[in-house]
Amino acid sequence: MTGKDKFRFVRQNMKKSKMRIFMTVLASAMACTFLIVLASVGFGLHQTVLRDVMEEDAINEISIYGTEDEDGQYRNINKEDVEYFRSLDDVRAVSTLIYLNQQPEYIVDTHHIHANTRVSEFFGEEQAGIQLEAGELPSAANEIIVGYHFLQNLSPIETDEDVEVYDENGNILDELRYTEDIIGQTVSFTIEKYMGDDEFESKVFEAVITGITEQPAREWVEDTTVYITEEMLASIESYTETTKGNIYPEEDEYEQYYTGYDDVYLYSHSLPHVEALTTQLQDEGYYVYSVASQLKEINILFNIAKAGLIFIGTIAVLIASIGIYNTMTMAVTERAPDIGIMKAIGASPKTIKQIFLLESTYIGLLGALFGTIVAYIISYSVNFIIPLILEGVYGEPLPDGLKFSAIPWTLVVIAVTICLIVTIISGSRPAKKATKIDVLKAMRREI
Amino acid sequence: MITVENLSHHFELGKRGNQTRIPVLHDISFEIKQGEIVTIIGRSGSGKSTLLNLISGFIRPIAGDIFITDTNVTKFNETQFADFRLDNIGFIFQNFQLIPSMTAFQNVELPLILKGLSEKERKKITDETLKRVGLEAYHTHYPSELSGGQQQRVSIARALVLNPPIILADEPTGSLDSETEADLLNFIQQLNQEMGITFLIITHDKEVANIGNRSIEIQDGRLVQGGSAS
Ligand SMILES: Nc1ncnc2c1ncn2[C@@H]1O[C@H](COP(=O)(O)OP(=O)(O)O)[C@@H](O)[C@H]1O
Numbered sequence A: 001m002t003g004k005d006k007f008r009f010v011r012q013n014m015k016k017s018k019m020r021i022f023m024t025v026l027a028s029a030m031a032c033t034f035l036i037v038l039a040s041v042g043f044g045l046h047q048t049v050l051r052d053v054m055e056e057d058a059i060n061e062i063s064i065y066g067t068e069d070e071d072g073q074y075r076n077i078n079k080e081d082v083e084y085f086r087s088l089d090d091v092r093a094v095s096t097l098i099y100l101n102q103q104p105e106y107i108v109d110t111h112h113i114h115a116n117t118r119v120s121e122f123f124g125e126e127q128a129g130i131q132l133e134a135g136e137l138p139s140a141a142n143e144i145i146v147g148y149h150f151l152q153n154l155s156p157i158e159t160d161e162d163v164e165v166y167d168e169n170g171n172i173l174d175e176l177r178y179t180e181d182i183i184g185q186t187v188s189f190t191i192e193k194y195m196g197d198d199e200f201e202s203k204v205f206e207a208v209i210t211g212i213t214e215q216p217a218r219e220w221v222e223d224t225t226v227y228i229t230e231e232m233l234a235s236i237e238s239y240t241e242t243t244k245g246n247i248y249p250e251e252d253e254y255e256q257y258y259t260g261y262d263d264v265y266l267y268s269h270s271l272p273h274v275e276a277l278t279t280q281l282q283d284e285g286y287y288v289y290s291v292a293s294q295l296k297e298i299n300i301l302f303n304i305a306k307a308g309l310i311f312i313g314t315i316a317v318l319i320a321s322i323g324i325y326n327t328m329t330m331a332v333t334e335r336a337p338d339i340g341i342m343k344a345i346g347a348s349p350k351t352i353k354q355i356f357l358l359e360s361t362y363i364g365l366l367g368a369l370f371g372t373i374v375a376y377i378i379s380y381s382v383n384f385i386i387p388l389i390l391e392g393v394y395g396e397p398l399p400d401g402l403k404f405s406a407i408p409w410t411l412v413v414i415a416v417t418i419c420l421i422v423t424i425i426s427g428s429r430p431a432k433k434a435t436k437i438d439v440l441k442a443m444r445r446e447i
Numbered sequence B: 001m002i003t004v005e006n007l008s009h010h011f012e013l014g015k016r017g018n019q020t021r022i023p024v025l026h027d028i029s030f031e032i033k034q035g036e037i038v039t040i041i042g043r044s045g046s047g048k049s050t051l052l053n054l055i056s057g058f059i060r061p062i063a064g065d066i067f068i069t070d071t072n073v074t075k076f077n078e079t080q081f082a083d084f085r086l087d088n089i090g091f092i093f094q095n096f097q098l099i100p101s102m103t104a105f106q107n108v109e110l111p112l113i114l115k116g117l118s119e120k121e122r123k124k125i126t127d128e129t130l131k132r133v134g135l136e137a138y139h140t141h142y143p144s145e146l147s148g149g150q151q152q153r154v155s156i157a158r159a160l161v162l163n164p165p166i167i168l169a170d171e172p173t174g175s176l177d178s179e180t181e182a183d184l185l186n187f188i189q190q191l192n193q194e195m196g197i198t199f200l201i202i203t204h205d206k207e208v209a210n211i212g213n214r215s216i217e218i219q220d221g222r223l224v225q226g227g228s229a230s
């Protein structure tokens, strides 16, 4: 008997007890819907949380903020460490930052700003694939790039006492802003140095702006940082005679804290690499932070939650399977005479079994199909309606992309698989019973 | 074609530990040649049906062997026997045993479906076979819409449709009036002559027994006459 004929046979048989089949499909559809909708909450919230985390930091990035020296003492990352990182296969790029230990005043023409200053080996940034808002990375010692908000925070140097410079939000008024193209402009900045006895001395340095960094991922972050070259740091250091341009001379015993890099970021190829790299570097004694390690914990937590929800949903499917068992048992009993005749003329037990298994599987599949469709409808409605309700309660709009319920295809596959396995199991006993039907008894209508 | 050797059978009745044994067949041996029409006669309760059910594989013998087309069918498992029946044996039952929810056409088509033939082939063969039994006008009739004689012809068509070398019939005329009975007997003879089908027919009716080349008589489960082919 071909599969097609079996299926047609099943369809014919099912038509004979439409109402019963309908109720059974309805029960399995409801169970399937329940399973999917329940688990979809886990999936939805997981997605929301992940999105939140991903937005915060680059996903392929590992931040290294120190290590231990031979005596188990904390120290900053140094040049050898960075060279070692660059030698690792999984590392695509390494970018480093050194914080200048003073906040110089930067003057562009008529405007000025006090800005944090960072030292970068720009080639590392380039490898990491830094995106600039405008311009390009420095190629000479006296070239710099500035943060995205540098320009709009430049304030006029000379104003009348009573003129208001800032608006109510603390932003510089439009008409007082610096309006020239900032790229290519020469900036001068003043580095201070302590001479002892409350005496300070200062020197003016000059640099040319070649680029502006990209807008920070987080809307509320204001980036006015100035990024200078290592060569420029060297000339600042030779003036201040301290590391990182400290105004005051340092004390030697704290050397491990003030030498070395302040920020080191490794960039890898993809998430699995980041995870492997994170573990490796942790084992080697580096203090490491990556979104990946945080993600791992989030994922474990949510996967447990999802498994729990799926488990509860499966109970509903199991309950529905009682219906399928019942329906199939009745079908076998009702059709016993027909089965007897079929066996007599040469239907093998295997064929009989397959026909009944096909019928229960078909019921399960129909249930899973309708269940999935309804689950999607419910999921969309939930995502649409719950924000409306919450906004009504809290009186303010919820953040974008907040998802309460999500049904990824994996969930559909899991749910359909569970439904099918359960229906096949619940249909297998009646199917087995069908194969055991005694031909003679069945033909005598004794069953 | 069919060889039965030292076949014995009994039924066990009652619960385990408190069983009564009902002996039905004792040491039956006979042989049927290809192309014969052999009838099995005997009183009601003598064990005729049991003998036929053993040959059909619906029940399994306690002792003895059955060879059909030189194959020892007592060694078959259920699936093997089912396949063997489909290929080799057509059945005509006393009360027709048609599937009530299927039309005449579908009932006759059933063995072809089990055999896995394509729809086109099935249609052709079923049409031919229904025509052969004179029911070309009754394709879409359900068994309940047919007379007893017509139902029996549907069941004959079903038995014939896969061209089996053997047809087994248990009291095929039992539910028919004498006129239809005569028609049926003629048809059986015709099939035997035209197609060389071997028939084994159970009856308790001496007249029916006359159509056969020979009769095997059973009394109280023992073969009393006609064991070997003439
Ligand atoms: N399934 C069964 N269980 C117990 N006894 C049976 C069974 N089938 C038949 N018998 C007994 O076996 C004997 C022969 O029956 P059967 O072969 O039907 O006879 P016949 O067909 O010649 O009338 C009878 O006594 C009957 O009661």
Ligand SMILES: [Mg+2]
Binding pocket: B048, B049, B050
């Ligand atoms: Mg009988």
